[in-house]
Amino acid sequence: MVIKMMHFLDKRVNVICEELKRLKVKQKFEIDNWKYKEGNFIRPEEAEADAAAWEDFDCQHMHWYGKDRHYWFKTAYQVPKELDGKRMWLHVRTQIDEWDDAKNPQFLLFVNGEVIQGIDMNHRDVLLSAAAKAGDVLELGLQAYTGTLHTEFNLIVEMQEIDALIEKLYYDLWVPLAAFTRMEEDDKNRKDITEILNNTVNYLDLRTPYSDEFYRTLQQASDYIDKALYDEMAGYQDVIATCIGHTHIDVAWWWTVAQTREKTGRSFATVLKLMEEYPNYKFMSSQPQLYAFLKERYPELYEKAKERIKEGRWEPEGGMWVEADCNLTSGESLVRQFMHGKRFFKEEFGVDNRILWLPDVFGYSGALPQIMKKCGIDYFMTTKLAWNQFNKIPYDTMIWRGIDGSEVLTHLITTLGVHQPIKDFFTTYNGMLHPDAIMGGWMRYQNKDINNDILVSYGYGDGGGGPTREMLETSIRMEKGVKGIPKVRQAFARTFFDELKERVGSNKRLPVWEGELYFEYHRGTLTSMARNKRANRKSELGLMDLELLSVLTKQAMGYPQETLDAMWKVVLLNQFHDILPGSSIHEVYEVTKEEYENLAGQLAELTAERSRAIAGAGDAVTIFNTTGQVRDDIVRLGALEGSALVDADGTLYPIQKTGDGSGNVAYVHGIPSKGYKSFKVSQTAVTEKTPFTLVGEYQLETPFYTVKLDQQGMFTSIYDKENDREVIQEGQRANLLRMYEDKPIYFDNWDIDIYYTEKYWDVDSVEHMEWTEIGAVRAVLEITRKASQSTIQQNIIFYADSRRIEFATYVDWKEHQTLLKVHFPVAVHTDEAAFDVQFGNLTRKTHQNTSWDVARFESCGQKWMDLSEGHYGVSLLNDCKYGHSVKDSNMALTLIKSGTEPNPTTDQEEHVFTYAIYPHAEGWRAAGTVAEAYKLNQPLLVQTQTAEQEAYSYASVAHANVIIETIKNAEDGKGTVIRMYESENAYTRTRLTVNADFEKAYICNLLEETEHEAAVAGKEIEVVLKPYEVVTVKVV
16 A cells, blocks of 8 residues: 555645646736737837837737738736735737747737847746836837747737745756656655655645745745755766757748848847846857847847856857758858858857857768868767668767868767657757756767766757746756756856866777768758759859959959958858758748849859959950869850960860850860960861761760660760770660659658659650751750650750760759659669768768668769779769769769748759769779869850960969869958868878969968968978868968
8 A cells, every 4th residue: 555655646746736836826917908010120119110000909809810920019017006026927928839939929028118038839928027016117019920830819918926935846846756757666766756745745735825824834845845855865966967058040941031030039038038037047059140130130139148158158159150051061161151150259259169069950971070170170069860760870979080080079969858768769959958858868878888978958949939947947956966867057068078078088988980970861952942052052163263363353453352251151141951951931942042143143243353354355265264273174155256266376276156056165275273374266267077976866976985875865875985885784774864753751842761762754755856066066965855744955965075975954843742863874883982072072882781871872972973893984973963872883863852841832943954974984083073073063264355365373283183172362361372172082292383472381270270381482382181181271
């Protein structure tokens, strides 16, 4: 009988807890009569100044309406005598009780014109006064947003008195009780705690609430539990949970960036209000972009945040400008993310970030550790890998080693949801500071042999206001270190990592993860919203081109630093991990479309101004090469009339008219690295001897290949004459466009699930097929295909002087939940493929021997992938795609995804892109695949009617495996920065030649901070690069 009684005592305590929870609200007064108007007003004075008339709003009988609409409610409230001297709380809610803060109604409260606190699903109460004064009049203003889930709302507002002593005892009882779900019933600590809780409630006399006897026994119970539980059974720290308040705010997702500006104001107001009430509350937030929004919208809140930062209670940390995607973003863009992100926090708050905080990003490139280290980042945190579909990452605390060997201490947050089974992979960065969740996080943690401290990022995100009062009350009690329950401490993430490094840094059992952190989920984000990905790639490269030309014209035109910074920030913002991956709502991409179009226009104008200034005036043509190697390549000449280009040596380069009317083309040689070369235009007729032979309609002889097509225009054979071998697998067709049924289990725009190959349709019907060009420079086959409701038109281009075969593609796509891939089954024997990533490349197995290999059925590559055997291979290049797959040597590039959630019309538009195959002898290194991919992505730039000038290279290197990417003005305005990387996993000592006046050269980190002086001999600088190392040289 005793055992049964003990079994039910905790349930008895819970019943008393619930009664105390009801009793803590001692008085309440409804506030029914308001004035309102519809409109998106930032402040009360804006609402007052608006011409629309105020209307009466009766909360008893009226509703407010709409999705994605804004209202302003106001009333004057006189404090009644019943609340004189009492703790006065405002309680605001609608009839909606769902958990989703991101899309449900939210408010921002103003009192007497001052912004006070955000109000949302989990922050419904606002402490207005610790001792209200009867007769005082408060001007209450509610900036109200409907959210996007519902269309009709009540407005329920009450003024309440909440009894502090009752509330205290409620939490004193509830917190240990909530830990029982993670404790065995016969656990000795649980039994001891149960006895104390039962004794506590035995003190209470609840017969007459709020009577003198009630308060006397309430105080007795409070005193008892303080001593018995929070003193005599406290002080334990076998397990520690370092807790940092957090509100993860997606810059866009199910809402626009404009709505994020509002969410930031509401959430940060809530954080600041709770900081006033809870002195031990510590909070961190990443993403300087959000702080910039706050500074612009509510500068008074921004100043309060600065004060909290100065006090050491608010941690601005995270590294990047926004939490950017790490697969699709280029290496240089990642550098700028750190550069702008760290600079903002340093200049605004005096804080130097040391943590890359990316809880929600969809996979992490193997290039990231080096970029982090060279940007002054020591630590990395994520939780997203716990969403893996197939395999659980075997460590939570580890060293992450990148492709170059750089190492970063990494910790994966293990916080579980309340009552979530430990066997689940899933963990969360929107943690609950709840005993069950924290104990579950410790149980889920996999490195208990070396560490007893876990990091908990707690609070509601995406407009949810971060930590709640309930969480902060829980923290106060768990900070006591009650036996059997993890001890909580409120501390910065940086403190956690610094101590973690001290604790485990030299431990021989600290595991190492080598290479990329591939995310076994959300594989569709490599392809979704293709237009945005194309615009991002073009913007990244266009900005780098403009920076080079701006350096070349700095003396004549000045360097447009502020303009470039503003342009970069547009790109950086749109690299946020739900914008660039294509997983936001339609309205987000209407905004980015306009932004990218404006950016493209600005880039074209500024680039043309500078190239014209360099080229001068005359009758010549000047061709610019913005890549880092001497270049032979195709050049588009527009409407230039002439028969040939002639260089200074008298070499003629025939000009060929294009069949599609897009302008003339030529193939030129010897365009200097990061420089330019002038050509005369010959009008004298040149005897064009085409190197191409068309045999019937389906066979083409080129200088490099014999190409055979079937009647559907598919490649059945590409015979490589130079290497005396077939490129295509026997019996297979290449450039096969295939449409797959793409209906993921859950996240439509995010996911491609492994079963997508079960149903497909080959796009092989031909509407039109015609050889439109057979000339001295190139041969072009135009094919138009219809597939379902969509049209695909390709110009397949064969060159006389290049082994590349290009597929310039236009698609009018009208499908949904349909994946479009192009396949090249190549006759190459290998079980691995190489993929381009930021500042290097990596190799992935193509077999399915392990569950890790099976899971990687769709992988990221940036500008190229390659399959090579011993002495031969094929590279697949692209100018704006990222998703790749390969199985049984069938190379596939994913072109279009067209999901329907959260954007029902994703990718249902016109697409323009180019991909190319590049068959080659030897492996990709000897073949120069890296250079070929840069050629496809950064076309030669042209100015006509220019002066004749000597060929000029601003910078070049002596080794082809060293790639000069970036040339820009130094951030401090003193000197020029040249950034390069080693691309072939080879230690290289090279010479950098800079054809400009400089006195000294320095090796810097990626933030342009000097590391050491470099040896200089005339115009040459000695540079040593380790395998895959990125090196930044500053010349002054």
